[in-house]
Amino acid sequence: MTTIEFPQDLKWGAATAAYQIEGAANKDGRAPSIWDTFSHTPGNVKNGDNGDEACDSYHRYKEDVQYLKELGVDVYRFSISWPRVMPGATGDLNPEGVGYYRNLIQELVDNGIEPIITLYHWDLPQSLQENGGWENRNTVDAFQEYASAMFREFGDVVKKWITINEPWCASFLSNYIGMHAPGKQDLQAAIDVSHHLLLAHGKSVQAFRDIVPDGEIGYAPNVDWLEPYSPAQEDKDACEREMQWKVQWFMDPVFKGEYPQLLQDIFAKHNGYLKVEEGDMDIISQPIDFMGINYYSGHVARYKEGNGMFDIEPIWVDYDKTDIGWPVYADGFYKVLTHLQELYGDIPIYITENGACYNHEVKDGIVNDQERIDYLKQHLTALHRAIKSGVPIKGYILWSLLDNFEWAEGYSKRFGIIHVNYRTFERTKKESFYWYKQTVHNNWFEI
Ligand SMILES: CCOCCOc1ccc(-c2cn(C[C@@H]3NC[C@@H](O)[C@H]3O)nn2)cc1
Numbered sequence: 001m002t003t004i005e006f007p008q009d010l011k012w013g014a015a016t017a018a019y020q021i022e023g024a025a026n027k028d029g030r031a032p033s034i035w036d037t038f039s040h041t042p043g044n045v046k047n048g049d050n051g052d053e054a055c056d057s058y059h060r061y062k063e064d065v066q067y068l069k070e071l072g073v074d075v076y077r078f079s080i081s082w083p084r085v086m087p088g089a090t091g092d093l094n095p096e097g098v099g100y101y102r103n104l105i106q107e108l109v110d111n112g113i114e115p116i117i118t119l120y121h122w123d124l125p126q127s128l129q130e131n132g133g134w135e136n137r138n139t140v141d142a143f144q145e146y147a148s149a150m151f152r153e154f155g156d157v158v159k160k161w162i163t164i165n166e167p168w169c170a171s172f173l174s175n176y177i178g179m180h181a182p183g184k185q186d187l188q189a190a191i192d193v194s195h196h197l198l199l200a201h202g203k204s205v206q207a208f209r210d211i212v213p214d215g216e217i218g219y220a221p222n223v224d225w226l227e228p229y230s231p232a233q234e235d236k237d238a239c240e241r242e243m244q245w246k247v248q249w250f251m252d253p254v255f256k257g258e259y260p261q262l263l264q265d266i267f268a269k270h271n272g273y274l275k276v277e278e279g280d281m282d283i284i285s286q287p288i289d290f291m292g293i294n295y296y297s298g299h300v301a302r303y304k305e306g307n308g309m310f311d312i313e314p315i316w317v318d319y320d321k322t323d324i325g326w327p328v329y330a331d332g333f334y335k336v337l338t339h340l341q342e343l344y345g346d347i348p349i350y351i352t353e354n355g356a357c358y359n360h361e362v363k364d365g366i367v368n369d370q371e372r373i374d375y376l377k378q379h380l381t382a383l384h385r386a387i388k389s390g391v392p393i394k395g396y397i398l399w400s401l402l403d404n405f406e407w408a409e410g411y412s413k414r415f416g417i418i419h420v421n422y423r424t425f426e427r428t429k430k431e432s433f434y435w436y437k438q439t440v441h442n443n444w445f446e447i
Pocket residue numbers: 017020166169173177179222294296353399405406407
């Protein structure tokens with residue numbers, strides 16, 4: 001057997017997000033988010049699913065923390081629901097909402113688990129969407145007010161914060177492709193949203209430095225890897241264009257203070273234009289302490305003239321795929337992490353999401369998700385390769401602790417290492433839970 005052993009100081013964790021697990025959507029003063037509106041609009045989410053009850057973690061968080069304790073993880077990454085703590089989007093805090101997170105944080109601390117808070121995991125207050133949402137530059141100031149209030153409420157205990165989760169999903173997937181809330185298909189809207197999300201990130205970092213001077217803050221872009229079909233320049237160029245859309249568009253502004261010209265030119269051909277105001281790029285490129293990276297999949301792709309905005313087509317033919325249809329492409333994890341180091345140097349990285357969708361059910365009290373264990377072995381080996389190549393990886397946070405509401409896929413797609421019965425909310429630890437528990441305990445695994 002071969003052993004893959006990690007540095008002793010690597011942090012192990014698990015992740016969730018508010019709208020995906022909490023439920024209690026109309027409880028204790030929470031106001032609607034854009035995902036309440038989107039999921040309750042027929043046709044947007046598979047099977048008409050919504051987050052009204054989800055995993056009922058709002059009421060079962062103590063049980064969930066006990067699973068984290070059993071896993072032996074160092075950190076738990078969760079998100080705060082903006083409309084739960086600030087139902088008016090700005091102004092007064094909701095004591096019940098703040099109280100829920102204070103109880104959750106205390107439960108984690110009492111069990112020796114470090115909380116990592118994500119401020120924005122896509123559940124924008126619907127009241128802001130009525131005024132244009134992230135397309136409206138005023139939402140940036142609303143976010144800074146919300147973020148500052150959370151820093152003041154929890155910054156005495158919580159020292160690691162993430163501003164924005166997957167800005168590509170919250171901008172282009174949601175406003176250009178239209179698959180996520182608010183479900184627009186408007187390139188200019190998506191460009192405006194992407195800039196305002198990054199501006200909100202920068203402004204909240206500025207506020208954080210004053211309110212939590214001993215804390216660490218970053219953001220969590222999602223990346224994938226596109227492997228050119230051939231050495232032909234047209235295939236390499238096609239992959240570069242789409243990779244820049246996912247990576248450079250959201251990282252160059254933070255680490256270089258500018259947007260990639262290649263993409264600005266492509267967007268202009270489709271009547272999409274950046275609207276940057278004086279000082280914006282200085283705010284966005286505020287130094288941060290770490291970068292979260294969310295990686296799930298990659299694939300081979302090649303040039304195809306006229307196909308989409310980037311003249312590219314995916315070639316997925318010969319890979320194993322997870323139950324959400326994404327290729328299992330662990331080499332892409334290693335390649336994208338070393339690529340990021342080449343582009344941006346030694347910014348400390350937490351893997352803030354990595355995991356797989358496999359829809360196994362409970363049989364005789366057991367969930368035999370060997371495919372998920374195999375996925376984790378492949379991707380943790382790729383991560384180990386990146387660490388050995390000198391990429392400064394500080395932690396690995398698995399997506400997800402629980403099966404949960406997978407956005408437009410609803411509850412049809414299961415990413416958890418704990419199975420959730422959505423009728424009874426009964427949790428069942430999967431075989432992957434036990435494998436991950438052993439790996440966290442040992443800090444190594446065998447392949
Ligand atoms: C170019 C065309 O593309 C069409 C589909 O495009 C995507 C891309 C990415 C995703 C996606 C979903 N997830 C998992 C979540 N991450 C955050 C957490 O809440 C998880 O539930 N990550 N990425 C979905 C669809």
